[in-house]
Amino acid sequence: MAGIVGYGAYVPRHRITVEEIAKIWSADAPSYKRGLQLRQKSVPAPDQDTVTMSVEAARNALKRAQIDPMKIGALYIGSESHPYAVKPSGTTVAEAIGATPEVHCADLEFACKAGSEGMFVALGLVRAGLIEYGMGIGADTSQGAPGDALEYSAAAGAAAFIFGKDNLVAEVEETYSYMTDTPDFWRREYQFYPEHAGRFTGEPAYFKHVLGCAKGIMKKAGATPKDFAYIVCHQPNGKFPQRVGKMLGFSKKQIEPGWLAPTLGNTYSGSSPMGLSAILDIAKPGDRILMVSYGSGAGSDGFIFKATDRLPEVRDLAPKTRELLDNNQIYLEYGTYAKFRGKIRRAREL
Amino acid sequence: MSSPKFWREIPQRYRMEAGKCSKCGKVFFPPRLVCSSCKGQDFETIRLAGTGRVATYTVIRVSATQFADEVPFAVGVIDMDEGVRLTSQIVDCDPESVKTGMPVKIEFRKVQEEGKAGILCYGYKCVPA
Numbered sequence: 001m002a003g004i005v006g007y008g009a010y011v012p013r014h015r016i017t018v019e020e021i022a023k024i025w026s027a028d029a030p031s032y033k034r035g036l037q038l039r040q041k042s043v044p045a046p047d048q049d050t051v052t053m054s055v056e057a058a059r060n061a062l063k064r065a066q067i068d069p070m071k072i073g074a075l076y077i078g079s080e081s082h083p084y085a086v087k088p089s090g091t092t093v094a095e096a097i098g099a100t101p102e103v104h105c106a107d108l109e110f111a112c113k114a115g116s117e118g119m120f121v122a123l124g125l126v127r128a129g130l131i132e133y134g135m136g137i138g139a140d141t142s143q144g145a146p147g148d149a150l151e152y153s154a155a156a157g158a159a160a161f162i163f164g165k166d167n168l169v170a171e172v173e174e175t176y177s178y179m180t181d182t183p184d185f186w187r188r189e190y191q192f193y194p195e196h197a198g199r200f201t202g203e204p205a206y207f208k209h210v211l212g213c214a215k216g217i218m219k220k221a222g223a224t225p226k227d228f229a230y231i232v233c234h235q236p237n238g239k240f241p242q243r244v245g246k247m248l249g250f251s252k253k254q255i256e257p258g259w260l261a262p263t264l265g266n267t268y269s270g271s272s273p274m275g276l277s278a279i280l281d282i283a284k285p286g287d288r289i290l291m292v293s294y295g296s297g298a299g300s301d302g303f304i305f306k307a308t309d310r311l312p313e314v315r316d317l318a319p320k321t322r323e324l325l326d327n328n329q330i331y332l333e334y335g336t337y338a339k340f341r342g343k344i345r346r347a348r349e350l
Numbered sequence: 351m352s353s354p355k356f357w358r359e360i361p362q363r364y365r366m367e368a369g370k371c372s373k374c375g376k377v378f379f380p381p382r383l384v385c386s387s388c389k390g391q392d393f394e395t396i397r398l399a400g401t402g403r404v405a406t407y408t409v410i411r412v413s414a415t416q417f418a419d420e421v422p423f424a425v426g427v428i429d430m431d432e433g434v435r436l437t438s439q440i441v442d443c444d445p446e447s448v449k450t451g452m453p454v455k456i457e458f459r460k461v462q463e464e465g466k467a468g469i470l471c472y473g474y475k476c477v478p479a
Contacts, residue, residue, distance in 0.1 A: 046420065047459040051458075051460075051472060052460060055458040056457060059458075096365060098365055098397075
């Protein structure tokens with residue numbers, strides 16, 4: 001049986017509140033907070049990007065895995081904000097954790113599903129016996145255009161998972177993918193901000209694919225919601241994962257431990273993987289966890305995990321996700337946030 | 351920083367690789383060829399754990415061009431737990447809040463960009479522990 005050997009997350013310390021963004025655009029903060037179920041989001045510092053956050057998450061995963069990084073045979077980073085247009089993020093991350101040179105590496109992109117894609121491929125190579133360990137990382141520092149609804153949610157964070165066959169913290173019992181061509185969100189080459197199709201991102205996009213994937217994997221596994229201790233779905237805002245969980249028949253008790261969006265925002269490729277890391281921080285041996293990612297374009301990857309006896313033995317070896325989320329927060333005013341995120345064109349750039 | 355110069359320093363900038371004298375155990379960061387303590391020439395490569403304390407610091411208010419957007423920022427000399435000292439930016443805090451003896455830890459950060467089209471230079475910085 002293959003599964004997760006180690007996991008780790010990273011959350012930048014900076015935050016901006018919904019009120020602070022709404023104030024600039026004369027928007028109604030209470031209605032945004034109510035409608036999106038968001039209070040604040042994480043913001044990367046100017047010296048942070050997908051690579052730096054991936055390294056920190058990967059190092060935390062290694063602390064829990066307690067393996068020689070040279071044994072990692074594949075490393076995949078899923079992100080829609082790779083810092084280079086041409087030059088892999090994965091080479092820097094693999095070098096920083098000491099996994100080079102005998103490692104297969106690729107940067108993946110599928111909107112917010114890219115992180116679970118990396119997990120999926122790394123797991124597949126381990127199952128096939130081609131590598132001893134494989135790492136899948138989901139990380140993003142995504143941008144929403146100033147004044148766009150996305151600006152309230154587009155956040156930053158990363159989660160890393162090391163897959164192997166021995167000393168598991170969680171077995172992978174089942175996987176499943178569900179995908180169609182659905183243009184709900186995109187960014188053309190050379191465009192700085194993404195575009196989206198408004199409410200079309202809901203029913204025919206997010207809900208169709210998350211529901212299709214969740215139902216498909218449960219059917220494949222012969223499971224029902226009562227067989228799971230937890231569910232974590234992609235979190236483009238606070239509202240969608242709660243609603244889709246309820247539609248599937250899951251309770252708040254099953255949904256809320258992995259529900260990070262209200263104080264984290266949408267970390268895109270890092271979203272459901274980070275929620276999974278928060279669940280692994282508290283899950284008991286034997287607990288089953290259903291994870292369903294979502295990436296616009298559009299598709300979902302599903303995983304069924306089962307926590308093992310080793311999980312409580314190693315979870316304290318690295319910072320827990322909720323601790324990273326709730327501690328050491330630095331709140332920004334909009335002006336500093338705009339400077340941090342490169343939203344201001346300065347004289348030397350004109 | 352040119353791409354080859356940056357590339358040569360990757361073991362230290364990315365992985366905090368230091369040299370530990372096989373004879374007397376003294377640690378050097380960056381590594382050196384001859385031990386200044388016992389003149390030994392055999393070294394084991396170790397990785398610094400990434401934790402230490404601020405030995406001294408200053409606040410930069412007028413910086414080199416590539417760091418102009420970051421002022422004011424703190425730069426400290428850090429006593430690492432392994433007994434070596436290194437110089438590092440101290441970030442994710444108000445520079446006025448930095449104190450001598452403050453515990454810090456290393457995080458992986460982008461140190462500078464070679465303009466809008468050049469390489470991104472990654473490495474270590476300190477944050478409050």
